[in-house]
Amino acid sequence: MADEGGRIGVVAALVRATFLVNAVYAESAREYGLTPQQGQLLCVLMPRSYAMGELSTLLRLAKSSLTGLVDRTERNGLVRREPHPRDPRGTLVTLTPRGRTLAREFYDETCRRVDELPAGLAPDEREVLATLLGRMVRDNEVPIVFAESGHPPD
Amino acid sequence: MADEGGRIGVVAALVRATFLVNAVYAESAREYGLTPQQGQLLCVLMPRSYAMGELSTLLRLAKSSLTGLVDRTERNGLVRREPHPRDPRGTLVTLTPRGRTLAREFYDETCRRVDELPAGLAPDEREVLATLLGRMVRDNEVPIVFAESGHPPD
DNA sequence: ACCCATAGTTCGTAGTACGAACTGTAACCG
């Protein structure tokens, strides 16, 4: 069989790893009463607030899609719209206290689960994996959709 | 800044890489008139046909979700339901000729694009990345949602 | 024959995502 036991190409490895992480992310979100998209929104907002337009770029969503996502998340009491301090046209999206708590819990739990995925790798192998993926992520300018610790920088 | 230039943990690296691959996959699908889910269905069916129940397990979808996905994809003329040869209750989902052609094109194009993502890595680094991710994928029993070549085994 | 498990579908609900069209403010320019 070409599958079990054989070498795997980078492409298939990346796509299948993506499938795996997606599943873990979705399951974790679900257990916290979140959709993956709402979970992602909370994670993005952990370090700081963003304007709608920034979020749209960051999450690669059409503006109208983002309006809906923020609407629903706001309805659930997890984020809040407030006027942008510098631009009266703009809106800042911020975590509510409840949103921050839930974000933290979801984030931590998701980290634990994703951390389990490469459990079969030795510590130095994990380090190598992190470095290589980290470079790929940086080279492709992936926005901070999932910060290192979720804390704002000191 | 903690982001650009700093070390990155395995967890954040995996999650952000996932976000990246998702985006590439979705964009590629879109250009072929597919949703990511329909594209994934086509890719799964490239090596062989599956019964609904198998697909449900493979794609981690509730049975009712799969019914809808196959409905829509069938309506687009890309897959076909046919009776299961061994179980009259069962249904086999198969690619139509048009579905097979489109699957091939989508698969190839997606491979090209995903292959570009680690372009900044040296050949041996790509090899290492593939091996480590490959082990993670195997350890976690990720189904063949994206086969190595998409061809049935000889 | 009866009962239970399995394979799929139907239905209702909520969420996701998009483009086109729209509102309102900012900023520029004559």
Add this chain to the structure above:
DNA sequence: CGGTTACAGTTCGTACTACGAACTATGGGT
């Protein structure tokens, strides 16, 4: 100043995604 253009977000209509509960129909065991 007034007009135009750019930008920030929302609204609306459409299609798709995903789920659980309830249902149909066949298979297999006893």
